[in-house]
Amino acid sequence: MTLETKTSLSDSTISNLQKLIRANIDSYNGFHESAEELSDPKVASLFRAMGDDRSAMASELQQYVSFNGEEAEDDGSVAAKTHRIWINIRGKLNGGDPYVILIEAERGEDHMKAAYEDALKETAGSAMNDVLTAQYVKVKAGHDKVRDLRDMYKNK
Numbered sequence: 135m136t137l138e139t140k141t142s143l144s145d146s147t148i149s150n151l152q153k154l155i156r157a158n159i160d161s162y163n164g165f166h167e168s169a170e171e172l173s174d175p176k177v178a179s180l181f182r183a184m185g186d187d188r189s190a191m192a193s194e195l196q197q198y199v200s201f202n203g204e205e206a207e208d209d210g211s212v213a214a215k216t217h218r219i220w221i222n223i224r225g226k227l228n229g230g231d232p233y234v235i236l237i238e239a240e241r242g243e244d245h246m247k248a249a250y251e252d253a254l255k256e257t258a259g260s261a262m263n264d265v266l267t268a269q270y271v272k273v274k275a276g277h278d279k280v281r282d283l284r285d286m287y288k289n290k
């Protein structure tokens with residue numbers, strides 16, 4: 135058995151990184167497209183910043199995949215594209231109502247959080263544990279921020 139390092143990751147770890155790269159790209163796209171639909175400029179600005187954070191996280195994971203001689207994912211998933219279309223339709227129908235868009239954003243954040251939790255379980259003890267744990271902390275904070283904003287707008 136060979137000791138896994140960040141430059142000699144197992145196929146399983148690389149596969150999990152690829153899934154998280156797609157999820158981060160999906161999140162980036164979702165936040166930026168949702169920001170365009172929002173009538174509240176503060177929430178739109180927050181969404182853009184959160185999307186940019188997710189892009190940076192995807193780039194970090196892509197580097198580790200590349201260090202291992204693999205071609206890193208560079209596109210999101212079809213399911214996420216469909217979800218973004220739904221957000222765009224709902225946003226247009228509701229005049230950019232932040233509450234409606236925050237409901238959908240939280241749904242996306244639930245998926246993102248679950249993706250990291252699954253990856254952390256599947257790669258427990260891997261050389262990437264520190265990186266994935268640090269990214270999960272950011273994902274959890276983003277999820278909670280979106281949830282709290284949703285609750286705030288619900289009570290308006």
